[in-house]
Amino acid sequence: MTPLNPRYRERLLALVILALVLFCPPVLLIIDRLPSSNIGWLPGYLFGAWTVIIGLTAWLMEHPKRR
Amino acid sequence: MRTDVLLLGAVFGYLGLLFLVAAWGDRRAEQGRSIIGSPTVYALSIAVYCTAWTFYGSVGRAAQFGPSFLLIYLGPTVAMLLSPFIIRKMVRIAARQRITSIADFISARYGKSTGLGALVALISLITITPYIALQLKAITVSHAVLISYPQSAESILYNERFWMDRSLWVALVLAVFIILFGTRYLDASERHEGMVAAIALESLVKLVAFLAVGIFVVFSLFEGPGALFAQVAETPALSKLMHLESVPGGVTGWVGMFILAFLAFLTLPRQFQVLVVENVDEQHLARASWLFPLYLLLINLFVIPIALAGLLLDAGDPDSFVLILPLSAGLEGLPLLVFIGGLSAATGMVIVETIALSTMVSNQLVMPLLLRFKKLHVGSTGELAHWLLRIRRVAIVLILLLGYLYHALIGDTYSLVTIGLVSFVGAAQFAPALLIGLYWRGATQRGAMVGLIAGFLTWGYTLLLPGFAQSGWLDTALLTDGPWGVSWLTPYALLGLDGWDIYSHSLLWSMLINASLLVGISLFTRPTPLEQTQAALFTEALHPNLPTTALQRGQTTQGALHELLVRYLGLNAAQRVFKKHSNHFELDQQDRPASDDLIMRAEQALAGSLGNASARVLINSVVRGEALDIESLLSMLDTTTQTLEYNRRLKQKSDELARIGNDLQSANNRLRELDRLKDEFVAMVSHELRTPLTSIRAFAEILASQPGIAEPKRQHFLSVMVLESQRLSRLIDEILDLAQLESGRMSLHAMPLDLAALADHSVETVARLHEDRNIRLDVSIDERPAQVVGDADRLEQIILNLLDNASKFANPTDPRILLRLYKKEQHVYLCVEDNGVGIAENARELVFEKFHQLQANDQLTSQRPKGSGLGLPISRAIATHLGGKLWVEDPQVLKGACFILELPEASID
Numbered sequence: 001m002t003p004l005n006p007r008y009r010e011r012l013l014a015l016v017i018l019a020l021v022l023f024c025p026p027v028l029l030i031i032d033r034l035p036s037s038n039i040g041w042l043p044g045y046l047f048g049a050w051t052v053i054i055g056l057t058a059w060l061m062e063h064p065k066r067r
Numbered sequence: 068m069r070t071d072v073l074l075l076g077a078v079f080g081y082l083g084l085l086f087l088v089a090a091w092g093d094r095r096a097e098q099g100r101s102i103i104g105s106p107t108v109y110a111l112s113i114a115v116y117c118t119a120w121t122f123y124g125s126v127g128r129a130a131q132f133g134p135s136f137l138l139i140y141l142g143p144t145v146a147m148l149l150s151p152f153i154i155r156k157m158v159r160i161a162a163r164q165r166i167t168s169i170a171d172f173i174s175a176r177y178g179k180s181t182g183l184g185a186l187v188a189l190i191s192l193i194t195i196t197p198y199i200a201l202q203l204k205a206i207t208v209s210h211a212v213l214i215s216y217p218q219s220a221e222s223i224l225y226n227e228r229f230w231m232d233r234s235l236w237v238a239l240v241l242a243v244f245i246i247l248f249g250t251r252y253l254d255a256s257e258r259h260e261g262m263v264a265a266i267a268l269e270s271l272v273k274l275v276a277f278l279a280v281g282i283f284v285v286f287s288l289f290e291g292p293g294a295l296f297a298q299v300a301e302t303p304a305l306s307k308l309m310h311l312e313s314v315p316g317g318v319t320g321w322v323g324m325f326i327l328a329f330l331a332f333l334t335l336p337r338q339f340q341v342l343v344v345e346n347v348d349e350q351h352l353a354r355a356s357w358l359f360p361l362y363l364l365l366i367n368l369f370v371i372p373i374a375l376a377g378l379l380l381d382a383g384d385p386d387s388f389v390l391i392l393p394l395s396a397g398l399e400g401l402p403l404l405v406f407i408g409g410l411s412a413a414t415g416m417v418i419v420e421t422i423a424l425s426t427m428v429s430n431q432l433v434m435p436l437l438l439r440f441k442k443l444h445v446g447s448t449g450e451l452a453h454w455l456l457r458i459r460r461v462a463i464v465l466i467l468l469l470g471y472l473y474h475a476l477i478g479d480t481y482s483l484v485t486i487g488l489v490s491f492v493g494a495a496q497f498a499p500a501l502l503i504g505l506y507w508r509g510a511t512q513r514g515a516m517v518g519l520i521a522g523f524l525t526w527g528y529t530l531l532l533p534g535f536a537q538s539g540w541l542d543t544a545l546l547t548d549g550p551w552g553v554s555w556l557t558p559y560a561l562l563g564l565d566g567w568d569i570y571s572h573s574l575l576w577s578m579l580i581n582a583s584l585l586v587g588i589s590l591f592t593r594p595t596p597l598e599q600t601q602a603a604l605f606t607e608a609l610h611p612n613l614p615t616t617a618l619q620r621g622q623t624t625q626g627a628l629h630e631l632l633v634r635y636l637g638l639n640a641a642q643r644v645f646k647k648h649s650n651h652f653e654l655d656q657q658d659r660p661a662s663d664d665l666i667m668r669a670e671q672a673l674a675g676s677l678g679n680a681s682a683r684v685l686i687n688s689v690v691r692g693e694a695l696d697i698e699s700l701l702s703m704l705d706t707t708t709q710t711l712e713y714n715r716r717l718k719q720k721s722d723e724l725a726r727i728g729n730d731l732q733s734a735n736n737r738l739r740e741l742d743r744l745k746d747e748f749v750a751m752v753s754h755e756l757r758t759p760l761t762s763i764r765a766f767a768e769i770l771a772s773q774p775g776i777a778e779p780k781r782q783h784f785l786s787v788m789v790l791e792s793q794r795l796s797r798l799i800d801e802i803l804d805l806a807q808l809e810s811g812r813m814s815l816h817a818m819p820l821d822l823a824a825l826a827d828h829s830v831e832t833v834a835r836l837h838e839d840r841n842i843r844l845d846v847s848i849d850e851r852p853a854q855v856v857g858d859a860d861r862l863e864q865i866i867l868n869l870l871d872n873a874s875k876f877a878n879p880t881d882p883r884i885l886l887r888l889y890k891k892e893q894h895v896y897l898c899v900e901d902n903g904v905g906i907a908e909n910a911r912e913l914v915f916e917k918f919h920q921l922q923a924n925d926q927l928t929s930q931r932p933k934g935s936g937l938g939l940p941i942s943r944a945i946a947t948h949l950g951g952k953l954w955v956e957d958p959q960v961l962k963g964a965c966f967i968l969e970l971p972e973a974s975i976d
Contacts, residue, residue, distance in 0.1 A: 009151075016148050023141050023325065025318045032311045038296045039309045042134055043371050050144065050364050057148055058357040 008060070015056055022049040071214060074406070078233070081407050082240050082414070085265045089248045092264030103263045104347050106354030111267035112341045113359045114274075116143060116332065117366055118198075119205035119413035120487040122273055123386045125367065129374035130385035133313030135324060140367055142328025144360040150352045153333065154342055156505060158352065160608045161343045165675035169339040169497060170427040175679040176504045176605045177512035178598030181435045184680050186516065187497060188427035190523050191336050192466075194493030197486040199420055199470035202413035203234040207474070209409050210234075212387050213402055216394045234474065237410075238467045241417050245467075249422040250459045259422065263345050266419060269411035274366050276408020280389050281369020283401055284376045288392065292372060299375050308378075309371065316568030323571025330498040331491035336423040337416060344423075417467070425462035430678030433458050438684055451635045455676065477538070488570050489530050495574065496522040499582040507589075508606045512598055514589035522581025529573035533558040597683075621690035625661045628669050631689050636676060644672045666690060748917055751936075755798055759791035801937045805917070808944035815948055819973050820859050821852035822895055823888055829866040830886065833874070842874050842882040849889040855970040857949045865942040865953070869899040869966050872938065876903035876964060885961055895970050898956075903963040911955040915943050946970070 021027060023046075031045045095102050102108070121139070128136040146153070157172070166172045170191065174184030210233045248262045289295040299305045307313065314320050332338055346352075377388030382395060389409075393401040434455065499522070500515040536545045536558075549557040559569050561576055594602065625645075632641035645665075661669075666686065673682035766784040770776065776784075807813035830846055837844050855862075873884045883902045888895070906914060917940050939953075946953040951970035958965040 012148070012151060016145065019145050019148060023145075025321060028311060028321070029318070038300050039306060039371075039375070042311065043309050046134060046137055046141075047364065047368070050141070050360070053144065053148070054357050054360050054364060057360070061353040061356050 008063075011060055015053070015060060018056075019053045022053065074210065074213060074403075075233070077403055077407060078237065078410060079240070081410060082237070082244070085268070085414070086244060086247075088268050089244070089261035089265040091261070093248065093261035096258070096260035101260060101347065103258070103260050103267070103345075106348075106351040107358065108263065108267045109346065109351040110355040110358035110362065111270040112263045112345065113338070113355060114270035114362050114366075115266050115337055115341055115415045115419050116335075117270070117273065117363070117412060118416035118487075119202050119209075119409055121366065122277065122409045122412040123205055123209065123389060124487065125370045126374045126377065126388045127384075127386035129370050130308075130378055130388070131313075132315055133308050133310060134371075135314040135321065136370060137367060138321065138324040139328045140360075140363040142325050142330075143332040144363065145325075146329050146332045147356045147359055150356045153502070153505070155349060155352055156608050157339075157343045158346045158349050160605055161346075162349075163608070164604070164679060165671050167344065167430055167675065167678055168423055168427045169334065169336050169501070170431045171674075171678045171680075172339070172343070173497060173500050173504070173515065174431065175674075176601055177500070177510075177515050178595055178601050179679045179683040180512045180516075181431075181680040181684070183500075183512060183516055183519070184427075184431035184678060185435065186519055187500075188424075188431035190493065190496065190519070191424060191427055194490050194526075195336060195420055195424060196466065196469050197473055198490040199417055199466065200473035201486050202417050203238055203471055203474045205413050206234040206237055206410060208387065209390055209406055212390050213394070213406055216391070235471055237414070238417075238471045241414055241421070242464050242467050245418055245421050245425075245463050246460045249418070249425070249463070250456055258345050258347060262418065262422065263341070266341070266415050269415040270362070272411040273408040273415075274362065276404050276411075277366050277369065277389070280393055280401060280405050280408075281373060283396075283398075284392050285369065285372045288376060288380075288396060289372075295372055295376060295379075298379055302379065305375060305378055308375070316566070316571050320568035320571050323568065323574055327488070327491055327495060327570060327574050330495040334494045334497040334501060335491075336427065336494070337419040340419050340423040417470070421463050421466050424466050425459045428462040428466070429455055429458040430676075430681065433462075434677050434681045435684070438681055485534060489534065492530055492570055492573050492577065493523070493526050496526060496577060496581055499578065499585050503582065503585060504602070504605060506606060508599075508602045509589055510585060510602065511589040511592045511594045513592045514585045514587070517588050518581045518583075518585030521584050522577045525577040525580050526573060529558050529561060529576055530569065533569070621663075621666060623661050623666065623690045625659050625665070627689045628661045628665065631685060632669055632672065635685065636672060640672060640676075644668050751917070752802060755936075756795065759795045759798075763788050763791045763795070798937075801941060805937055805941050805944065808941065808948065813948070815858040815861055815945070817856050817858055817949065819854060819856050820862070822855050822857075822862070822897060822970065823848050823851045823853045825859060825862055826866060826886060826888055826897060829863050829870060832867065833870050837874060837884075840874065840882065842877060842884060844870075844884045844886065847885070847887045849887075850895075853888055853890060853895045854973045855895050855949075856973045857970065858945075861945045862949070865945055865968060866897065866899075868938040868942050869968070872966075873899050873901035873903075873964070877901040878903055878963070883961055890972060893972050895972050897968040897970075898959075898965060900958055900961045900965045901963040902961040905958055905962065906955055906964045914955065915939050915953075942968075 028042065028045075032040065032042050034041045092102055103112070125136045125139075160166065160175075161172065164175050166175060168188075170184045170187035173187050174180050177183050245262075248265070249259055285292055285295060289298070311317065311321065316323065333342075373388055373392065374385065376382075377385060377392055380392070380395065382388055382391045384391075389405050390402055393405060437451075437454070496519060499518055500510070504510045504515065532541065533546055535541050536543050546557065546559060548554060555562050557565075559565070559572060560567075561572070564572065564575075567575070629641055629645065632644055670682050670686045673685055677685070766788050770781065770784055804813070826846070826848065830844065834844070870884065870886070874882065877884055878901075881902070885898075885900045887898045887900075889898075890896070917937060943953045946968055949970060951968060953966065953968050956965050956967050
């Protein structure tokens with residue numbers, strides 16, 4: 001029932017913005033156009049960015065001083 | 068080996084396992100030892116999001132549209148990341164208001180509106196039933212592939228009669244399962260613990276199955292991902308597949324799908340069921356917010372390799388790659404595991420979705436109709452409760468049959484294949500009413516209603532209708548030329564907006580129309596008091612001081628309320644409500660007025676079973692003079708905000724006061740200490756003054772009383788009197804000096820002088836005296852001249868005082884004193900050492916206190932050393948006045964006391 005800790009709120013919002021930046025076109029277009037001899041960098045990048053976001057969320061959510 | 072018998076055995080064996088797990092879960096729940104009270108189980112149950120459409124369809128989508136399938140999972144990742152802001156609020160509201168479904172939630176938000184609840188239930192039914200059909204189709208197709216391989220599955224699919232279709236039987240078994248574990252209690256807001264446990268298990272099974280087939284394809288069919296991708300790179304047609312250009316609609320398609328997945332994740336009825344209704348503990352969200360995205364990542368990890376491998380090997384229908392690839396390698400066990408994985412994905416979705424839909428149908432569609440028939444109001448005890456359960460069970464069977472018929476009759480048409488995303492856009496229509504209503508108090512029921520209808524119609528026109536056209540039921544000219552040849556009405560390119568993928572296009576128009584009508588109409592309609600109350604309770608749900616007391620003021624008797632509860636919920640439930648409230652309901656309390664709290668409890672109990680809208684209708688039927696206390700609620704919320712602010716300021720002030728109090732306290736302590744020191748000082752001064760005064764007085768009295776005293780004796784007395792008078796005046800001089808120094812009134816005549824010369828002079832002054840007492844005084848002056856700024860008289864006073872002290876404390880048998888003068892780092896140091904017993908480390912500061920006199924070692928001398936005890940304090944005060952220091956240090960040469968005077972060096976100019 002306790003309200004969110006302001007610092008936690010700010011970090012969470014920053015993380016959401018990071019996720020949006022990583023998963024949306026401007027960055028994706030850059031990654032997509034990187035030269036590659038294989039299937040392209042996009043799938044690898046998406047899974048990598050996804051892992052980073054999940055890791056950061058886990059760190060933030062499991063932080064004991066969250067609230 | 069892949070006989071039908073074996074397959075059927077596996078299928079029904081697996082379903083049997085689900086029954087066991089669910090029964091076990093329910094048993095444990097009854098014993099109060101819940102197995103779903105864990106965040107991990109919660110996260111796994113949310114994974115019901117991954118249906119057969121994920122299990123088989125992701126690979127199909129990846130094979131066709133490249134990385135776009137990932138968006139379906141990135142949207143929920145962001146939604147879970149935002150869960151502390153959105154889902155947490157929904158969970159808290161649902162727990163407080165005993166919400167039973169998303170239809171109930173939206174209806175409750177907009178004044179417990181019956182119409183809105185029915186609308187949401189109806190839209191859900193229309194958009195989601197085909198989605199259930201899709202799951203059954205997946206079971207049928209995967210079964211056919213397994214049985215007929217290496218022949219095409221089509222022959223079986225076409226030749227089979229529908230009662231031979233395995234998915235019909237699966238649907239019937241599921242109906243039994245759902246009736247058993249989904250409708251055990253009337254109270255739909257009670258958790259279906261057994262069902263959730265079974266769903267969590269299903270999530271594990273499908274994950275393991277998918278990972279198994281992925282590992283097999285990558286590491287057994289190919290030699291690791293490197294080898295696979297290298298082969299792909301050699302195939303020009305495939306090497307472009309995993310780029311953005313394969314995504315339908317390009318960049319806009321990408322963003323549109325992202326938003327769509329985000330919204331649908333929050334509004335799909337089954338997701339609402341597991342996320343909100345089945346949530347046991349709000350805290351579980353923290354773990355689920357990263358564990359569920361991790362699950363999504365894992366189950367998608369091998370989608371791209373499997374799709375590429377299937378395309379490389381030309382393995383037929385991409386939707387069946389996960390089955391065909393292990394089959395083509397001649398395996399027997401793995402295809403079966405994959406089939407079970409797909410089965411678990413499909414059944415999990417069907418179970419949860421059917422429970423959610425059947426609750427909506429019974430509470431939002433049938434119940435309000437039943438309540439209109441007055442006849443039912445006079446039913447006998449608890450009859451309606453049984454009615455309601457029966458309705459729910461019938462609804463379950465009907466929904467499943469409807470889904471099956473949909474699949475059996477129009478299963479192969481275009482409209483079913485694409486129904487997954489079509490359903491997503493349909494469910495997303497709830498998002499404006501849900502999300503805007505969660506944060507904006509001004510959203511009204513009429514706005515939500517009109518927005519929802521318009522959004523739904525737009526969805527029907529831009530997605531459903533074209534689907535029918537592509538299935539051949541409508542003229543395809545609709546898609547190319549628009550209705551009646553009006554080109555700007557073309558469903559896939561409304562107002563000429565083409566080049567978009569159809570889902571983003573539909574989402575854009577429907578959301579735009581839906582949300583703007585909701586906002587626009589809300590701005591021009593007036594909400595009822597009940598709407599205002601509910602709006603405040605929803606938007607302020609996370610407010611720390613949200614009132615939990617009853618907000619309605621109405622009158623009824625306990626008897627009437629009891630009767631109502633008994634009639635609709637049964638005697639036991641009625642007793643529970645009264646028991647929680649106070650004591651058991653007694654017949655003699657019949658006519659007592661029911662308290663507001665009791666009325667609220669009764670309404671909550673009814674809402675948990677019948678939905679909020681029906682509960683309100685029922686309560687209104689017995690409670691008279693309802694006066695909703697919206698004013699006090701709003702002012703309470705506003706004043707609590709103000710109070711919080713006041714509290715914050717008050718706390719600030721009190722902190723400040725506490726700090727000032729502490730400062731005062733320590734200042735007071737310091738004053739007391741000074742007062743005590745002053746008293747001590749006065750006592751000591753009086754004592755020091757009295758000693759010489761007493762002897763002067765004694766001798767003077769002797770001289771006065773005995774005039775004939777002998778001359779030599781008289782002379783002796785007089786000389787003592789003179790000496791004592793001198794000592795007295797010296798003492799008084801010193802006290803005056805000290806007082807002046809301490810008050811800062813002493814004027815020192817500072818001027819440049821040579822400290823070395825001054826030291827020489829002082830040594831000369833005491834030389835005679837020392838010679839008399841056999842004291843050896845060594846002088847070592849390194850620097851000449853040692854220029855400092857100071858008052859010559861006062862500095863000499865210090866040196867003499869130090870030399871005098873040294874002579875007193877030097878070793879009595881072989882007294883030695885050393886005076887050194889040296890320069891170091893822009894300072895001049897004058898050091899006086901003796902060879903006495905020295906000063907203990909802890910007494911080195913005490914010697915500078917007024918009247919402090921070292922108690923000389925008892926063995927050496929038992930008498931008090933001569934002197935007033937003011938010399939050193941005065942010396943230190945003078946040194947400080949001249950910008951220098953005076954302190955005691957470790958002896959360096961003579962092993963006795965060592966005093967050092969430090970003065971800043973003055974430049975020669």
